[in-house]
Amino acid sequence: MFENISATKFTPAIDIQDQGATIDIKGSSYPENIAVFYDPFIAFLKSNLKEQPKLKLNIDLVYFNSSTSKVLMNIFDLLEDAAQNGKSCQVTWWYDEDNELAQECGEEFQEDYSHLSFELKTKDA
């Protein structure tokens, strides 16, 4: 099982709930070594997807660097594959109304996925 991670200035909090049916990623993401931080989570996600009938992923990233962008793409690819194979997978991309960069990034990811349910939502002020 994956232990929840608290946020640091440059890595997000990762919170697993409902025995893995809901995952929240929240904060900023620009670690120096992207693999060291995300590889354990990706491994967990892969095995979790095999066990769960459905998965809800909430992403609330105020800022993320280009390396993180690749990791996010890898995560969404996994969910897209699972969705194509019949699992219910949902991503909610949360952003502040004032954060145009976060909104644009969310919209760009949304363009690339057709089986995965990918929605954008603004956070309450």
Place this chain on the structure above:
Amino acid sequence: MNCSDLLEIKDFLAKREVIFSFAGGLSQNAIVDVSESLRQTIEFNDASEKLSNKIFAVFIEQTQNVIRYSSERIPDTDHQDQSETLGVGIFLVGYCKDKEAYYLSCANPMKNTAVASLKEQLAYISKLNKDELKQHFKEQRRKELSERGAGIGLIDMARKSDEPIEYDFKPIDDENTFFSIQVYIKKK
């Protein structure tokens, strides 16, 4: 160094409209601290949140490239982080009145062996328009090896820049070249 040199240095920076500068060894922790100082400087200059976020994003991409690729290293004795050395480089932010834009300039020495590939990437990127850059970013992101970041980091910088990115290579010696990159972000 004589303290009497400071006036010349100050004027040198002022002539180039520099509002923020950092030169030395960079580590992940250092860039977090420096970024907060930079944010305050930008906000003091009355910038919008969108501008501040863009500047922060480019700062992180540029300085993380220095940490990864600078060929001049300093031992990091304070931390038992993954990186055991700091990458030496220089980072400046200025405000260019003529272009009504902030510029973010970053430079570091790099290994000659990596120069040809970098030149090729930058030459290619500088010819692309916004839509082509977006396409190129998405394509490269699919290809890129997981450890190295600079491929899509450069494209990301180019996308955020409101002018074509400027860059320069100056040979230093048999093994090293001094690489500089400059991005403009308009004060909208």
